[in-house]
Amino acid sequence: MTKLLLRRLLSALPSLVGVIIVTFILTRLLPGDPAAYFAGPTATPDSIAQVRHQLGLDRSAFEQFVTYVEQLAHGDLGNSLTSGQPVLSDLVARLPASLELTLCALVMATLSGVGLGVGAALQPGGVVDWICGMVSALGQAMPTFFLGLLLVFVFYFLAGWAPAPLGRLDISYSTPSDITGFWLVDTLLEGDLEAFGGVVRQLILPVVTLGLFGIGPIARMARASMIEVLNSEFVRTARAAGLPRWKVLWVYAFRPILMPVLNTVGMVFSFMLGANVLVEKVFGWPGIGAYAVDSVLASDFAPIQGFVLLMAALYVVINLLIDVLGVLLDPRVKFDG
Amino acid sequence: MVERVTSPPAGRRVNPRTAGAAAIGLLLVLGAALGPVLVPFDPVGTDTSASLNPPSWVHWFGTDQLGRDIFSRAIAATQIDLLTAVLAVAASLLIGSLLGALAGWRGGWVDAVVSRVLDTIMAFPLFVLAVGIAAALGNSVFSVVLATAVVNLPFYARQVRAEVNRRRNAGYVEAARLAGIGPVTIVAAHIMPNLLPPLMVQSSLNMGWAILNAAGLSFIGLGIRPPQPEWGIMVADGASYIISGEWWVFTFPGLILMLAVLGFAFVGDALRDRLDPRRA
Amino acid sequence: MSSTDLVTLEGLSIRFPGNPAGNATVDAASLSIARGEIVALVGESGSGKSLIAHAMAGILTPAARLEAETFSFAGLDLRRADAPGWSDLRGREIGIVFQNPRAALNPVRKIGRQIGDVIAEHRQLRGKALREATIAALRAVQIPDADRRWHAYPGELSGGMCQRVMLAIAMAGDPALLIADEPTTGLDNTTQAAILQLILDQCRSRRMACLLITHDLALARQFAERVIVMHAGQVVEEGPTEALFDAPRHPYTAALLAATPAAAASVADLAGIPGSFPDLALPLPACRFAGRCARRLDRCASDRPVLTRTDRQVACWNPL
Numbered sequence: 001m002t003k004l005l006l007r008r009l010l011s012a013l014p015s016l017v018g019v020i021i022v023t024f025i026l027t028r029l030l031p032g033d034p035a036a037y038f039a040g041p042t043a044t045p046d047s048i049a050q051v052r053h054q055l056g057l058d059r060s061a062f063e064q065f066v067t068y069v070e071q072l073a074h075g076d077l078g079n080s081l082t083s084g085q086p087v088l089s090d091l092v093a094r095l096p097a098s099l100e101l102t103l104c105a106l107v108m109a110t111l112s113g114v115g116l117g118v119g120a121a122l123q124p125g126g127v128v129d130w131i132c133g134m135v136s137a138l139g140q141a142m143p144t145f146f147l148g149l150l151l152v153f154v155f156y157f158l159a160g161w162a163p164a165p166l167g168r169l170d171i172s173y174s175t176p177s178d179i180t181g182f183w184l185v186d187t188l189l190e191g192d193l194e195a196f197g198g199v200v201r202q203l204i205l206p207v208v209t210l211g212l213f214g215i216g217p218i219a220r221m222a223r224a225s226m227i228e229v230l231n232s233e234f235v236r237t238a239r240a241a242g243l244p245r246w247k248v249l250w251v252y253a254f255r256p257i258l259m260p261v262l263n264t265v266g267m268v269f270s271f272m273l274g275a276n277v278l279v280e281k282v283f284g285w286p287g288i289g290a291y292a293v294d295s296v297l298a299s300d301f302a303p304i305q306g307f308v309l310l311m312a313a314l315y316v317v318i319n320l321l322i323d324v325l326g327v328l329l330d331p332r333v334k335f336d337g
Numbered sequence: 338m339v340e341r342v343t344s345p346p347a348g349r350r351v352n353p354r355t356a357g358a359a360a361i362g363l364l365l366v367l368g369a370a371l372g373p374v375l376v377p378f379d380p381v382g383t384d385t386s387a388s389l390n391p392p393s394w395v396h397w398f399g400t401d402q403l404g405r406d407i408f409s410r411a412i413a414a415t416q417i418d419l420l421t422a423v424l425a426v427a428a429s430l431l432i433g434s435l436l437g438a439l440a441g442w443r444g445g446w447v448d449a450v451v452s453r454v455l456d457t458i459m460a461f462p463l464f465v466l467a468v469g470i471a472a473a474l475g476n477s478v479f480s481v482v483l484a485t486a487v488v489n490l491p492f493y494a495r496q497v498r499a500e501v502n503r504r505r506n507a508g509y510v511e512a513a514r515l516a517g518i519g520p521v522t523i524v525a526a527h528i529m530p531n532l533l534p535p536l537m538v539q540s541s542l543n544m545g546w547a548i549l550n551a552a553g554l555s556f557i558g559l560g561i562r563p564p565q566p567e568w569g570i571m572v573a574d575g576a577s578y579i580i581s582g583e584w585w586v587f588t589f590p591g592l593i594l595m596l597a598v599l600g601f602a603f604v605g606d607a608l609r610d611r612l613d614p615r616r617a
Numbered sequence: 618m619s620s621t622d623l624v625t626l627e628g629l630s631i632r633f634p635g636n637p638a639g640n641a642t643v644d645a646a647s648l649s650i651a652r653g654e655i656v657a658l659v660g661e662s663g664s665g666k667s668l669i670a671h672a673m674a675g676i677l678t679p680a681a682r683l684e685a686e687t688f689s690f691a692g693l694d695l696r697r698a699d700a701p702g703w704s705d706l707r708g709r710e711i712g713i714v715f716q717n718p719r720a721a722l723n724p725v726r727k728i729g730r731q732i733g734d735v736i737a738e739h740r741q742l743r744g745k746a747l748r749e750a751t752i753a754a755l756r757a758v759q760i761p762d763a764d765r766r767w768h769a770y771p772g773e774l775s776g777g778m779c780q781r782v783m784l785a786i787a788m789a790g791d792p793a794l795l796i797a798d799e800p801t802t803g804l805d806n807t808t809q810a811a812i813l814q815l816i817l818d819q820c821r822s823r824r825m826a827c828l829l830i831t832h833d834l835a836l837a838r839q840f841a842e843r844v845i846v847m848h849a850g851q852v853v854e855e856g857p858t859e860a861l862f863d864a865p866r867h868p869y870t871a872a873l874l875a876a877t878p879a880a881a882a883s884v885a886d887l888a889g890i891p892g893s894f895p896d897l898a899l900p901l902p903a904c905r906f907a908g909r910c911a912r913r914l915d916r917c918a919s920d921r922p923v924l925t926r927t928d929r930q931v932a933c934w935n936p937l
Contacts, residue, residue, distance in 0.1 A: 018457025026473050141599040143549050145556050146572055146591035153579045153588075164580075233721045240676045240715075241735045241786050242708020251734070255725050274464025278553055282576065293557045296472050308469040312461045330725055331770045 008323045012316055019312040024068050027305045077309070078302030082295065087306040091288055095310075096181025097168060098280065098287030102272050104184075105207045109214030110265050116215065117222025117261075118254070121230065132223060136216035144275045148209040148282035155205060163201050165283040173198040206283045210275055214268035221264040225257035259330040266322045273311050355607040361600030368415035378406035381564045389583050399585035401574060407585065410566035411593045417567050418597070421478055422547035425485035426540050432486070433493030434536070438524050440494070441501025451498070455491040463488045467550055471559040481560045485550045489543055496539065497532060504528050534612035542605035545598040552594055568594040623793055623826050624650040624673065627687035631668050633680060640897045642681075643668050644850040644905070647924060650826050652793065655817065657829045657841035657858070659873075663894060665850040666830045670796045673828070674713040675703055691793065709739045712787030714816075716799040718779035722771040728782045729755070729767030732789060739790035754785040759815060777808035781815070788819060795820060798830045813840050834877050838862055846870050849895045849905040856929040866929060866936040869906045904933070912937075 043051070052058050059067075071077070077087035116135065119128035148165075155162040163170050168183055173195040176186035184203075187196035229235060230253055238252045280289035288307055295303035378396075384404035392399040398407035440451035458466065467484040474480035501524060504510055513523050548568075554560035555569030563570055568590045575587025626648050632641035643665040650656050658666045671677045673690070688695045691710065695703060715721040723731055733751045736742055742750050748767075755763035758781040771779055780800060787795055797816055801809035813829075817840055820827045831837055837844055837858070844861050846854040846869065854867035865871040872890045892909030895901055902908060902918035910917065912935045924930040 014453055015456055015460040018453060019460050022457055022461070023469070026469050137599070137602070141545065141595050141602055143552055143569075143572075143591065143594055143598070145553060145569075146587075146594065149572065149576055149579060149587050150591070153584055157579060157582065157584075233715065233717060234723045236676055237715060237721045237783065237786065238723070238734075240674045240708060240713045241738075242704070242706075242790065243734055243738055247734065247738075252723050252726070256723075270462045271464075273462035274467075277464060277468060277557060281557055292468060296468070297558050301472070304469065304472045308461070308465055311465040315462050316460055331772070 004327055005324055008320065008327070012320045012323075015316050016313065019309065019316065020069065020072065021065075023305055023309045023312070024065055026308070027301070072309075077306040080295065080303045081300040082298050082303075087302050090291060090303065091306055091310055094286060094288045094291050096178075097285060098276055098289060100182045100184060101203070101206055101210065101279070101285060101287060102269070102276055104203055105210035105272055106214065106265065106269055108207055109211040109268060110218055110261075112211070113215045113218025114222045114261060117219040117224075118226050120219070120223045121226030122249075124227070129223075132219050135212075136220055139213045139216035142212065144209060144213060145278040145282055147212060148206070148279055151205050151209055152282070162205050163198075165205065167284045167286055168202055169195065169198050170202065206279050206285060209282070210272055210279045213271060213275065214265075217264050217268055218261060222257060222261050225260045226253060229253045229256050256330070259326050262322055262326055262329070266319050269318055270315050273315055355603070358600060358603035358607050361596060362604055365415060365419060365597055365600060368412050369419040370416075378409040381405070381566070389578070389586070391583070392585050398589040399583075401571070401586050402578070407571070407589055410571060411568070411590050414566040414568050414571065414590070415593075415597070417478070417561060417565060418548050418551055418594075421481055421485070421551045421561075422544050424482045425547045425551075426489065426543050428482065428486035429489040429543065430493050430536065430540055433490045434497045434529075434532075436490070437494035437497030437499075438501050438529075441498040442505060442520055442524060444502070444505075448498075451494070455494050458487065459491045461488075464550065464553060467554060468557075468559060471554050476559060476562050478561060481551050481554055484554065485547045488550070489547065492539060492543070493536065496535060497529075500532050501528055504531075534608075538605055538609045538612060541601050541608055545601035545605070548594065548598055548601070568597075622649040623652045623654075623691060624648075624828075625687050625689050626669070626685060629669070629672070629683070629685035629688055631665070631672060631677070632682050634682060637898050638900050640850075640901055642850050642897060645921070646847070646850070646852045648845050648852060648855065650794065650828060653820070653824045653826055655820060655827045655829065655840065655842045657831060657837035657844045658847065659831055659834060659837050659844060660847035661832060661894060663849070664847040666847055667798055670713065670798045670828065670830055673794070674711055674796060675707040676713075708735060708792075709790030710792050711794045711796065712790065712792040713796040713798065714780070714783045714787045714800045716802040718776060718783045718800075718803075719771050719774075721783060722779055724771055727768050727770060728774070729769075732782065732785050735786050735789040754789060755782075757788070757819070758782070758785045760785075775808075776804050777812060780804065780808075780812050784812075784816065784819070788823070788825075791823065792825060794826045794828065796828045796830070799832070800829075801831075801833075801836065809836070816840075834862075834873060846873070849897070849901075851905050852924065852932060853906065854929075854931050854933075855924065860929060864937075866931040867906075867933050868910050868912050868935075868937065871937055872909075 075088050077091070079085065080087050080090055083090055116128060116132040120126070120132040123129060152162070152165050156164060169175060174192065176183055176190050176192060176195060179186045179189055183199045184196065187193075187199055235248060235252055238248045243252070276287065277289035277292055279285065280287045281293050284290070288310065292304055292307040295301070295307070384400075386404060388400060388402055388404045390396055390400040390404075396406050396408065398411060401407055401410070436451050436455075440448040461469075466488050470484035470487060471480045474483065504527075510523060510527060513527060514520075551560055552567070552569030552572070555567050556573045558573070561567040561570060563574075571590035572587045572594070575583075575585075575590065578584075578586045626646060628645045628647060629643060630641040630645050631643040632639075636642075646665070646669060648656075648658075648669075658669070660666050668677070668681070672683055672688075673695075675695075677683060683696070685696055690706060693703070693706065695706075722728065729748075729751050732754050733747055736750050736754065737747055740750065752763045752767060755766060760766050760778060760781050766774075766778075771782070774782070783800075795816070800816065801812055804812065813836060816827065816829075819825065829837065829841055841858050844856065844858050845852060846861075846867065848869045854861065854865065854870045856866075861870065862874065865874055869890075876890055890909060891911075895905050895908060903921040904910075904917045907913050907917040912933075914935050917934055920934070922932045922934050924932045
């Protein structure tokens with residue numbers, strides 16, 4: 001078992017290495033002068049030369065790469081021109097906001113998707129099946145940023161139910177102190193139930209926007225897997241043996257679909273890491289997506305590089321976790337390798 | 338008490354979808370080809386006196402903050418969005434297929450290297466990589482096309498690689514090789530034809546995604562530059578007017594965008610139903 | 618058939634509504650199984666044997682339509698799928714063992730738990746008592762090292778072991794009838810013999826009736842007391858094993874026996890059965906063997922032969 005986990009861990013390493021190499025290529029070997037990018041649009045030729053020397057851009061590609069890796073190892077992702085801070089500290093400060101949003105959206109999409117998919121499988125051609133199909137199709141075609149704006153328009157401007165899309169917490173509430181950075185947790189830890197409610201209200205629309213796309217693939221996988229399992233021979237054995245219906249459904253049919261569903265959840269998470277950028281912009285969310293967008297508009301290049309690196313690393317790590325979870329949940333993996 | 342769960346018949350739902358797909362597809366192509374010529378108003382001509390007018394008989398979709406007719410701009414935008422998507426998907430398809438065929442045919446270290454490259458591309462959340470590439474290459478159609486193409490590569494490469502690998506040792510391939518036929522011909526003439534149906538399905542599904550990608554990049558300011566009409570930019574422009582109630586500025590471009598993506602999704606589904614029925 | 622029979626089928630038909638010729642897949646079959654009796658149901662693939670088994674076990678696919686004059690188990694009328702009392706029956710009084718044992722077991726659940734689930738359901742045991750009963754069940758099917766094997770997953774076990782687990786599941790409720798649907802397909806010869814011997818021993822010791830469904834005549838001959846022969850959904854002959862094998866009365870039975878390798882001295886002597894298996898999508902003669910029968914009479918196409926009521930039952934107008 002541990003050997004299997006180790007093997008999975010090792011297989012993630014090439015991806016991480018690849019990610020580092022690609023970000024290096026993206027940022028250093030571009031057309032034009034990378035130093036000019038990093039020095040910023042207002043730099044003088046002197047400061048550009050200074051930056052070039054600082055970043056080691058006047059040396060060979062290989063040496064540059066070594067320096068790059070060294071810097072990474074020390075957590076040096078360069079400095080942001082707009083904030084003046086090291087990119088790493090900017091990212092760390094903003095990461096919890098993005099993670100909270102993404103994880104909530106992921107949980108929402110997974111629960112809804114599995115619910116819809118299983119419901120659809122139990123009654124093919126029924127109402128749930130139809131809803132499942134509609135939601136899937138809608139989620140696939142709807143541009144995330146458009147959905148966000150639409151929701152804001154309908155629920156904030158027209159209906160007045162949702163709060164203004166101005167970030168994580170309305171100014172009328174007191175911001176919780178950063179214990180975990182996840183305000184859902186922090187407000188509860190401080191016992192500030194009003195603020196907790198405020199955080200939840202701000203989260204609803206962004207979570208729906210980000211999560212809607214994810215419901216489709218998860219529901220489809222859950223539905224297809226469930227149908228396959230319900231028609232399988234071992235479910236037939238369970239029924240023939242006289243097991244009660246609830247047991248056949250939940251203990252015998254549901255468990256084997258967890259692995260394929262989990263894999264789909266991983267893919268959805270990857271999408272969400274990307275769509276994060278759009279959702280944060282629409283809802284004024286102070287996360288790393290917004291950080292990246294602002295940096296793009298300001299031609300501030302180091303944060304963009306840090307952002308890409310971080311997102312990719314996050315994805316590799318999450319995939320690894322999902323792999324590990326899969327091994328724990330599904331013993332079949334042991335035999336297929 | 339006793340139930341056997343079966344999938345609902347897929348055949349019934351093909352017709353309305355195919356019809357819808359055909360209709361939307363036709364509209365898109367017409368819009369792209371003839372749009373800029375046929376539109377009632379100049380897509381880039383400003384007229385501040387007509388700023389922010391709600392939809393009316395004159396301006397079907399209303400006007401934006403610079404007095405430009407949104408309907409005309411939305412139709413004109415079809416050209417650039419479709420063009421970007423087509424170029425990107427075509428590039429992905431070609432380069433991806435080449436890489437995949439190379440890896441599948443040669444095997445060994447070539448395969449290993451290509452697979453690692455593909456894995457690395459797939460290790461990046463798609464939009465994030467697109468942001469990175471587009472940010473690095475600046476605002477232009479080219480950077481959007483390149484970003485979208487790179488990000489979509491692995492899907493094609495993997496499919497082709499698997500198929501070529503599978504058939505590499507097939508009897509008729511061996512026979513062709515012994516007869517002295519070069520590998521390029523073998524792959525192109527004998528193996529690729531089998532791949533065309535699934536690749537076509539994949540391409541049309543990818544078109545929708547490519548359009549979304551291009552629009553998304555433009556939305557955050559990384560893609561096409563204004564005053565070029567493009568659906569993403571138009572939605573971005575309209576975003577600031579939601580809270581003051583001028584809803585038409587962002588809604589119509591967004592709806593057209595959605596329609597385009599849905600259209601390609603339908604085309605993809607229809608193709609899949611026809612070409613690969615066991616996966617329907 | 619006697620009124621003390623455990624299972625009684627009379628005129629049982631199973632049809633699928635989509636059939637273009639309106640043919641029933643199982644056509645007015647009649648058979649009975651007495652308590653503790655070991656009966657083999659033999660026939661080629663597609664003869665409807667498994668459908669009858671599934672009908673008895675209550676797992677007939679809902680697309681199938683069942684009608685019968687009589688379909689009873691221990692006095693209970695099973696003609697309607699939602700018959701009261703059937704949910705108690707299923708799994709408890711009637712156990713079924715399938716072919717492809719590894720596919721028929723839940724791949725992500727330990728075998729100890731799977732057997733335990735069924736024992737818990739039928740014998741209302743929990744906790745320690747349940748675990749002990751499960752281990753006992755494993756031992757009864759001769760799985761060595763039961764304590765450790767309890768934790769095994771089906772993927773870790775051989776085909777023969779999986780079949781033993783299936784048997785344990787089928788017997789968990791102490792059933793009066795055990796249905797074994799091609800239980801040895803896919804297993805090697807030694808394992809086949811061992812499994813069947815195990816089934817036989819269990820039936821004897823628990824006084825269980827057994828319906829052994831198989832296309833392998835040798836197996837039927839070795840293990841069954843009585844044999845029922847089916848062809849294309851119709852019961853054609855029935856009788857005590859030795860008598861039936863020594864002197865078959867229905868032309869189909871005779872042809873089957875002649876076609877089996879054991880009966881032939883050499884491969885050259887192997888006689889195939891002429892013609893091909895009837896296509897249920899086309900109109901069929903009343904006796905479905907008529908198209909391939911050397912002893913065919915005119916009335917075979919129009920009149921359905923009935924099973925004659927002697928100690929040897931044959932459905933034929935022109936028996937041997």
